[in-house]
Amino acid sequence: MLTNDLPDLKLLRLFDLLYETRNVTRVAEQLGQSQPTVSIWLGQLREHLHDPLFIRTSGGMAPTPQADALIGPCREILESLRRFAAWEIAFDPATARxxxxxxxxxxxxxxxxxxxxxxxxxxxxxxxxxxxxxxxxxxxxxxxxxxxxxxxxxxxxxxxIYQQLLYEQDWVCLANRRHPRIRARLGPKQYRQEAHVAIAAGTGAQLLDQALARERVERHVALELPGFLGLGAIVQTTDLITTVPRHIGETLAQTHDVAVHPCPIRVDAFAVRQHWHARxxxxxxxxxxxxxxxxxxxxxxxxxxxxx
Structure with missing residues (x-):
């Protein structure tokens, strides 16, 4: 009768290999163990299952009827453990909902x-x-x-939280291409003199505020927006200028008739990353x-x- 305790995984691997090879020396080589160690493990398995399992014969280690009956369940357990170790819920984008x-x-x-x-x-x-x-x-x-x-x-x-860098962002200014006072270049003096559209939101807005304070620039804000919606159309149809991260600035310049100028004050660049939880x-x-x-x-x- 079997004991209630489960055999060690090493004993199950020993049983599987010995059933296949019928040779203790070859099993020891495959397991990376000495032959005496494998013999000790085999003794433990015999004691656990209350059966000799393998009998030495002229043709090698012959399995007993008990071993013949148990090899199937043993290999099912080992295969299940291999599947468990490599388990991953599949994601097929073509069929996923x-x-x-x-x-x-x-x-x-x-x-x-x-x-x-x-x-x-x-x-x-x-x-x-x-x-x-x-x-x-x-x-x-x-x-x-x-x-x-x-x-x-x-x-x-x-x-x-894990993170991965996607791209770096610096800052640019947008102005109407037909701006009455700004031509090829927007200088620091003009930046201070012109009226601005300020964007209140945005995770980089604090960097801009810090730069303005550091450079002692007090903008004349004619319009404050909560976000970037409508910004391109406003700059395109007025003489207002705005300071934005380069990616959004160049995107708006492609969809509206606005010019992109290097920002004439030094604003710290920042990195755009994707973030996800370790779970x-x-x-x-x-x-x-x-x-x-x-x-x-x-x-x-x-x-x-x-x-x-």
Whole structure:
């Protein structure tokens, strides 16, 4: 009668190999153990199963009827353990029906989302994308799985968050191409004299505010917007100028008749990264989405930064 305790995995591997080879020396070589150690393990297995299992004969170690009966269940257990060790829930974008939520700024709605959506619709027609704001709830949303990724400049995210660099951002100014006072170059003096459109939101806005304070520049703000919606049309139809990250600035310049000028004051650059929680680092769907974002927007050859 069998004991209630389960045999060690090493004993199951020994049983499988010995049944196949009928040779203790060859089993020892395959297991990387000495022959006396394998003999001790075989003794433990015999004691555990209350059967000699293998009898030495002129043709090698012959299995007993008990060994013949147990080899099938033993190999099923070993195969199940191999499948368990290599287990991964498959994600096939062509057939997947799933929602992905990405936290991003409204600038990314203009610069990143159209291209990402086009790719996902072509490669994963059953996948639905949802854009959410980057705010104080972002870290909790990534941890809970409510959000899958956060893309942007989010320096306050703390432990448990992986990140990957996508691209660097500097700052530019936008002005009407037919601006009455600005021609080929926007200088520091004109920057101080002209009226501005200020963007209140955006994760990089604090960097601009810090630069203005450092350079002692007090802008004349004629209009303040909560985001980038309508900014291109306003600059195109007025003599107002605005200071924005390069990616959104160049994107707006392509869709509106506005000129892009280097920013005449020094504003710290920042990095746009994608972020995800360690809980979902190995999850197949999350990995697929991160790979798509990296291929579409990853202009910098940088690896993943592990959470602290």
């Amino acid at each position: 799933r929602r992905f939520c990405i936290c991003m700024t409204d600038a990314s709605h203009i610069t990143l989302l159209p291209r990402l959506l086009a790719h996902v619709r072509a490669q994963a027609p059953g996948v639905r994308l949802e854009a959410a704001r980057i705010d104080g709830n972002t870290e909790r949303a990534l941890e809970s799985g409510e959000a899958d990724l956060a893309i942007g400049y989010v320096p306050w995210l703390s432990g448990g 979902y680092h190995h999850e197949a769907g999350n990995r697929w989405l991160r790979g798509v974002v990296s291929r579409l927007f990853g202009g910098a050859p940088a690896g993943t930064v592990k959470p602290r």
